[in-house]
Structure formats: structure tokens, C-alpha cells
Amino acid sequence: MATESSNGASIVTLKDVTKTFYRGKEPIHVLAGLDLDVPSGSFEALMGPSGSGKSTLLNLIAGLDRPTSGEVTVAGANLSRMSDGQLAKWRSQTIGFVFQSFNLIPVLTAAQNVELPLLLTDLGGADRKSRVATALRVVGLEDRMDHYPRQLSGGQEQRVAIARAIVNDPKIIVADEPTGDLDRKSADDVLTLMDKLNKELGKTIFMVTHDPAAAEKASVQRKLDKGALQ
Amino acid sequence: MNSATYARRNLSRRKGRTILTVIATAVAVLIFCAIRTVDVNFMAAVDDAMADRIATRHKVSITMQLPKRYIDDVRGIPGVTKATWGNWFDAKDPKERIPFFQGLAVDHESWFDVYDDMVVDPAQLAEWKTTPSGVIIGDKLAELFQVKPGDKLTISSGIYPGDWEFKVIGIYMPSRRTVDRNSVILRWDFLNNDPRAELVKDQIGWILTRIGGNSSSAEMSRAIDKLFDERDDQTVTMSERAFNLSFMGAFAAVLTAFDLVSIVILLIMTLILANTLAMSVRERTNEYGVLRAIGFPPKSIFGFIVGESLLLATLGGLLGCVLTYVLINLMLGPWLESGPMATMFPYFRTPPRVMALAMGLALALGLLAGLLPARRAAKLKVTDALRRVD
Structure with missing residues (x-):
């Protein structure tokens, strides 16, 4: 697992970004002229009430969606100008995802779930196995490799999801309410793990959360309200 | 693990549904083979006619x-x-x-x-x-x-x-x-x-x-x-094949009706497969969103679903061929050939080419059944798919 240098240069830059959705013919302006700089190697938490545009912003940074206007530059790539296929490839190389409800594939073991992103690379079976073992060791679940998600606790499932997020050695980890479905103890374990990934491996983490305790773990807390950063 | 592992494991999620779909496909293949067996065996004497033997009858009718x-x-x-x-x-x-x-x-x-x-x-x-x-x-x-x-x-x-x-x-x-x-x-x-x-x-x-x-x-x-x-008394002379065929008379029409039934059976099989696939894809929309998010391109999602459909069709087709062999070639065929129905069915076995045809059609229709749900899933927006939880 490579250690990222945290030189303070922006890894995420948003310039005058707007995002408008339509409900029928009625426009809903979710983000309005938003500017954002996220320094490389930072651990940022984004908070805000429901409907404030947190997930929309996260989707734009993760390359899951495109802005209506403005520029989104992440890890040197201008996402606004990339096709769906280019975005998919870029995501597989640059972004690690952690979701609220873990989103593991129930019919695959922990190791197979972690291996999924590696199927998109040219790595051979032995290399993939080695990287999967490393990722599971980082999250402390090397002894649960052959367990299916239903055989794991919620906290363990989320740690497997984090292993899946880091196995490709991404530059940025985006986490959408990573502790939302966990009890306090498991949530603390997951946050400690994310802190370790940030501090020891230098991974940039951008986390959306409602949980003030989770936000406190981050080095930067931002608040989004009505499509604008406070 | 490879991409096929995922398609294969998906079949084990709802075992009851998978088993019923495989059985339905197998029964369709069995019925198709049985109908084709009747057809092939009735037509065997016609198709196997001697090339150097010709038949002459009254020009008006064979009864003259x-x-x-x-x-x-x-x-x-x-x-x-x-x-x-x-x-x-x-x-x-x-x-x-x-x-x-x-x-x-x-x-x-x-x-x-x-x-x-x-x-x-x-x-x-x-x-x-x-x-x-x-x-x-x-x-x-x-x-x-x-x-x-x-x-x-x-x-x-x-x-x-x-x-x-x-x-x-x-x-x-x-x-x-x-x-x-x-x-x-x-x-x-x-x-x-x-x-x-x-x-x-x-x-x-x-x-x-x-x-x-x-x-x-x-x-x-x-x-x-x-x-x-x-x-x-004028005559009409024809090859032995044509002569044998003329004896089939109305029965040829029955065979044509049988052929139509066999096509309907296959269409029903396709609808069963397509329905199973559509239900599975709907249940897994969020999962496909996750796969897209981590970088799998639309064509991979398409491939997973079509692969699953082909796998279902293959299992159903193989089971259908095994059932055909056991029920027709080992049980029904020998019984018909030696019992009172022997005069109607002197030889009643499903030839390998009919089983190969049934298997090929099962695969082709399995592919067809998977195309629509696969296309829909592949075209979903990642953000929409991630929001969908059934």
C-alpha cells in the first residue's frame, strides 16, 4: 500500500460549480456557484442538513455525476469533460468508495469482495491475492477472508468495505455516512481506521456525515447549507 | 475469482427461483425434443427413401x-x-x-x-x-x-x-x-x-x-x-420419398401443428427466463450501482446479466437433454417400440442432432431473454442505481 505525500496542494478543486435537477419541468438548484479546494492528504468532513446537497457534492467529487456548469478537477483530471467510460476507468484507479450500508456483495466472501476492483486491472491472480491479503490486514480482518458478509458484524462489514476501497491504492477515499448504520463502538473503530489510513498512508478522505462525533475525527469540518458552503 | 464467479454465484441467491426456472427450461426442452422426436421418427421413412426406387399410381388418386x-x-x-x-x-x-x-x-x-x-x-x-x-x-x-x-x-x-x-x-x-x-x-x-x-x-x-x-x-x-x-388410366410417377410423403396426408398437417406447438413452448421458456432475469436485476439494481461506482463499465454489467441468463439456459438445457435421454430414449422409446404402439412407432428415439438443436435454441433464447434486462441495467445512471433499494 503506497503512502501518499501530503504536500498541501489541492487534490480536489471545484470552481463555480452548479448542479440543477429537474422535478418534471421544475428546476431544483442543489449547488449554486460552489468553490472548493481540498488539500492532498487531508481528512475532511462535510456536514449539513438533509437536502443541503452533501451527497450531490460527493458524487461530483467521486466522478459519479457531472456538474451542470463549472469545473471539477480531481487528482489532476477535469471530470466535467470526461465520458462515462473514461469516468468509470478513472474512478477505478483514483477513488475508493465507502457507503453507509456497506454494499458488499452477499454471494462473495470478504476476500472476493475486496478483490472486485482488482478485476479491472491487469494484475494476475497471485498479485491480486497478495493485495487482498494486505488490504484485509490493514483493516484487521485477515482472519475473516473466507467469511461471507452475513457471517460478519456490521462493523466488520464496513471494515471489509474499507479494504475494498483501498485495495486499488486510490488517491482519494470518499465516504458517504460511513458510520450511519453502526453502533457507537463499531463506528469508533471505523473512524479510527480511517484516521489511520489518513495519517499513516496519507490517503485523502472526504467524508459526508451527520454524526458530530465522526466529524470531530476529521481535520477539517465543512458545513453545506442550501447548496453553499458556510 | 473472475467475472464469471459473480454471475455464477448470483444463481445461488434465490435457490428456489433458480431451481424452478431451470426445471421450467428443462421441461420446455424435453417437450420440444419429444415433439421433434415424433416428427423425426415419422419422417424417417420418408427421408430415408431409396433414391433408385420410384412409384407409379393412378393420376387421379392412390385409391384408383x-x-x-x-x-x-x-x-x-x-x-x-x-x-x-x-x-x-x-x-x-x-x-x-x-x-x-x-x-x-x-x-x-x-x-x-x-x-x-x-x-x-x-x-x-x-x-x-x-x-x-x-x-x-x-x-x-x-x-x-x-x-x-x-x-x-x-x-x-x-x-x-x-x-x-x-x-x-x-x-x-x-x-x-x-x-x-x-x-x-x-x-x-x-x-x-x-x-x-x-x-x-x-x-x-x-x-x-x-x-x-x-x-x-x-x-x-x-x-x-x-x-x-x-x-x-393415366399415371403419375414419383420418387419413393414423394410417394411415402403422399401417404402422410393429413398427418403432415398434424406434424406442422406439432412444430408450431414446439415453437410456442420455446417462447414460453424465453418468457420464463426473461421474467426471472428481470426480477433478479430489479432486486440487484443498487448492487449494480456499487459495481459501476467502483469502476465496472456498463458492458461489464451487461455481461454479468447475459452471462447469468446463459448459465440458467445452459443448466436448463442440459437437464432437459438428460431428461429427454432418460425418459424418451431409455424408457418411452423401448416401451413404444415393443408394445402395441410399435406399429405407429417402430423406432422412437430422440436423435443427438435434435438434442443439440434444443440445446442450441435454449442458449440462443437464453441470450435473447437476458438482453433486455441487461441493457436496462447497463444504461442506468450510477447515482440512480445507488439510490435504488428494493
Whole structure:
């Protein structure tokens, strides 16, 4: 697992970004002229009430969606100008995802779930196995490799999801309410793990959360309200 | 692990649904194979007709008789090597143990020369030629009637009244699989000399001709028909295949209806597969969103779903072929061939080519069934798919 240098240069830059959705013919302006700089190697938490545009912003940074206007530059790539296929490839190389409800594939073991992103690379079976073992060791679940998600606790499932997020050695980890479905103890374990990934491996983490305790773990807390950063 | 692992494991999520879908596909394949088996076995005699044997009948209808002297005219045509004739006897079992078998009154001197694929022991043939009331019967029919050479055999006729008593002289064996083994062959002269056949005296039903190696059946057919063109009774001559086919008559229409049913069965199979796939894809929309998010392109999602559909179709197709082999080739076929239905189905087995066709169609339709749900899932926006939780 490579250690990222945290030189303070922006890894995420948003310039005058707007995002408008339509409900029928009625426009809903979710983000309005938003500017954002996220320094490389930072651990940022984004908070805000429901409907404030947190997930929309996260989707734009993760390359899951495109802005209506403005520029989104992440890890040197201008996402606004990339096709769906280019975005998919870029995501597989640059972004690690952690979701609220873990989103593991129930019919695959922990190791197979972690291996999924590696199927998109040219790595051979032995290399993939080695990287999967490393990722599971980082999250402390090397002894649960052959367990299916239903055989794991919620906290363990989320740690497997984090292993899946880091196995490709991404530059940025985006986490959408990573502790939302966990009890306090498991949530603390997951946050400690994310802190370790940030501090020891230098991974940039951008986390959306409602949980003030989770936000406190981050080095930067931002608040989004009505499509604008406070 | 590879991408196929995911498609394969998906089948184990809802085991009950997967098992039912595989069984439904297998049953569709089995029904398709059974229908095609009926078709293929009925048509086998037609398709396996001898290329150098042609048949001549009355131009108006097979039920109209020809003057017996026509046989001499045919034998005189250059290119004709052998010729014989036969009359339909419409044989029946007076005790109704056997539902259907063929009875033919034939020329005892020439019939087995023209039909050399019905093999008779020379001694039995010689005895038959000197025994007007003798019959030679197929080996299967002999089993059904439980008679052997020397026994008496009483049959009735749908044309000629009363019971007819014969002596079994010999048993013919087929030299080819498609030769009917359930015929009773009696002498034409015996029938012709009986007062009950007074109305058709010295008349023959049809002429069967073997032609020389250099003659084409079409040319020879034209030559024969031309010979009788100016006579009172004109003829129509055709290849043995066409002649056999003309006997199928209305049954050919039934076979066509069977074919249509087999197509409907396959369409139902496709709908069952498509429905299963559509339900699975709907349940997993969020999961496909996750796969797209971590970088799997739309074509991978498409491939997972089509792969799953093909896997289902393969399992169903293979099970269907195994069921076909066991139920038809090992159980139903031998039972039909040896029981009272043997006259209808002298050979009833599903050929490997029919099973291969069923398997190929199952795969093709499995692919078709997966296309629509796969296309829909592949085209979903990642953010929409991630929001979808069923």
C-alpha cells in the first residue's frame, strides 16, 4: 500500500460549480456557484442538513455525476469533460468508495469482495491475492477472508468495505455516512481506521456525515447549507 | 475469482427461483425434443427413401386402381431394372389386440427383389412362392401376434369382408432401420382369385420400379407417365420419398401443428427466463450501482446479466437433454417400440442432432431473454442505481 505525500496542494478543486435537477419541468438548484479546494492528504468532513446537497457534492467529487456548469478537477483530471467510460476507468484507479450500508456483495466472501476492483486491472491472480491479503490486514480482518458478509458484524462489514476501497491504492477515499448504520463502538473503530489510513498512508478522505462525533475525527469540518458552503 | 464467479454465484441467491426456472427450461426442452422426436421418427421413412426406387399410381388418386398389364409395359422401358406391384389390403386384427399394421397384397415373384431391404430367408421365400395362402410378416409384427413360421394367422380387412386365414411362411428382417417391421405381406394372386376381390380383379394399386444407376428418377418418372399418357388410366410417377410423403396426408398437417406447438413452448421458456432475469436485476439494481461506482463499465454489467441468463439456459438445457435421454430414449422409446404402439412407432428415439438443436435454441433464447434486462441495467445512471433499494 503506497503512502501518499501530503504536500498541501489541492487534490480536489471545484470552481463555480452548479448542479440543477429537474422535478418534471421544475428546476431544483442543489449547488449554486460552489468553490472548493481540498488539500492532498487531508481528512475532511462535510456536514449539513438533509437536502443541503452533501451527497450531490460527493458524487461530483467521486466522478459519479457531472456538474451542470463549472469545473471539477480531481487528482489532476477535469471530470466535467470526461465520458462515462473514461469516468468509470478513472474512478477505478483514483477513488475508493465507502457507503453507509456497506454494499458488499452477499454471494462473495470478504476476500472476493475486496478483490472486485482488482478485476479491472491487469494484475494476475497471485498479485491480486497478495493485495487482498494486505488490504484485509490493514483493516484487521485477515482472519475473516473466507467469511461471507452475513457471517460478519456490521462493523466488520464496513471494515471489509474499507479494504475494498483501498485495495486499488486510490488517491482519494470518499465516504458517504460511513458510520450511519453502526453502533457507537463499531463506528469508533471505523473512524479510527480511517484516521489511520489518513495519517499513516496519507490517503485523502472526504467524508459526508451527520454524526458530530465522526466529524470531530476529521481535520477539517465543512458545513453545506442550501447548496453553499458556510 | 473472475467475472464469471459473480454471475455464477448470483444463481445461488434465490435457490428456489433458480431451481424452478431451470426445471421450467428443462421441461420446455424435453417437450420440444419429444415433439421433434415424433416428427423425426415419422419422417424417417420418408427421408430415408431409396433414391433408385420410384412409384407409379393412378393420376387421379392412390385409391384408383391400374390395369395389371401396365406392369409389363413398365418392365419394357429402358432403364428399368426391376418392377413389382402391390395392393392395399387394409389389414386389421379381428381381436383388436394390435391397433394398426400394414397389409399388402404383392407379386410374390418380384416384390422382395424390388424391396431387397426386407430380408427373407431364401428357403422361406421359395416356400412362399409355392404357397398361395402364405404370408411373410415383419419380425415385430410376428412378436406382437406371437406367431412363427408354420402357424396360422387370421386377419380381417377393411376392404374385403370376412376373416382371412393365412399360413405364416416366413419372417422378414429389415436391413435398414427405417424399414417397417410391422407389415403382413400376402400374395396378390391369392387375393385376385378370391371372389371377395371381384371388383378389383386383375387390377393393381401401384407399381414400384427400380431404375438403373445412370437413370435419374425424374427422367424415368416422365418416361413411365408418357407411356400411359394416351391410355384410359393415366399415371403419375414419383420418387419413393414423394410417394411415402403422399401417404402422410393429413398427418403432415398434424406434424406442422406439432412444430408450431414446439415453437410456442420455446417462447414460453424465453418468457420464463426473461421474467426471472428481470426480477433478479430489479432486486440487484443498487448492487449494480456499487459495481459501476467502483469502476465496472456498463458492458461489464451487461455481461454479468447475459452471462447469468446463459448459465440458467445452459443448466436448463442440459437437464432437459438428460431428461429427454432418460425418459424418451431409455424408457418411452423401448416401451413404444415393443408394445402395441410399435406399429405407429417402430423406432422412437430422440436423435443427438435434435438434442443439440434444443440445446442450441435454449442458449440462443437464453441470450435473447437476458438482453433486455441487461441493457436496462447497463444504461442506468450510477447515482440512480445507488439510490435504488428494493
